[in-house]
Amino acid sequence: MQYSSPKQARIALSALLVVALSALALWNHLFLMRFHRIEANSAEAVGSVTGLECSNHGKIHYRFTAHGRNWNNSGFCPMECAPARIGDPVTVVFEARDPHNSVCTSAATELDRWSGNYFALFVAGALLFIGILRATDPDEVSEYGR
Numbered sequence: 809m810q811y812s813s814p815k816q817a818r819i820a821l822s823a824l825l826v827v828a829l830s831a832l833a834l835w836n837h838l839f840l841m842r843f844h845r846i847e848a849n850s851a852e853a854v855g856s857v858t859g860l861e862c863s864n865h866g867k868i869h870y871r872f873t874a875h876g877r878n879w880n881n882s883g884f885c886p887m888e889c890a891p892a893r894i895g896d897p898v899t900v901v902f903e904a905r906d907p908h909n910s911v912c913t914s915a916a917t918e919l920d921r922w923s924g925n926y927f928a929l930f931v932a933g934a935l936l937f938i939g940i941l942r943a944t945d946p947d948e949v950s951e952y953g954r
Contacts, residue, residue, distance in 0.1 A: 818944040825940065829933045836925045843922065847915035851904040855912075857896045862889040872900040874907035885912035 855872030866889035869882040885898055902910035911918050
């Protein structure tokens with residue numbers, strides 16, 4: 809894109825940054841709402857490990873039974889991935905009204921993990937905004953002829 813002034817570039821890039829950060833904050837908020845629903849109306853079951861992705865930060869796939877049906881999900885369980893085997897038992901906490909909404913840790917653990925993302929978004933946004941201000945500084949732009 810060609811901008812006729814650094815001010816236009818600054819406005820456009822800042823608007824793009826706000827949209828991107830808002831989308832990421834909304835995505836994070838939706839995950840937090842899932843965990844709040846589990847915490848408010850939780851049930852517990854013992855499931856079994858159905859798959860291991862140790863190279864993906866120790867992600868574990870599991871299956872459990874609730875309301876007479878089998879449910880599958882995956883997550884980052886407190887058990888170690890490397891020594892775990894297919895068929896090992898895993899404790900699953902799920903939303904009693906919607907067993908598809910489940911975690912293999914506690915809902916409070918997931919809430920703590922995802923709540924920290926807001927701080928990371930704030931820091932990343934502040935650093936990117938400073939970068940936008942420096943990259944579109946009128947003195948810098950005119951000095952280097954950008």
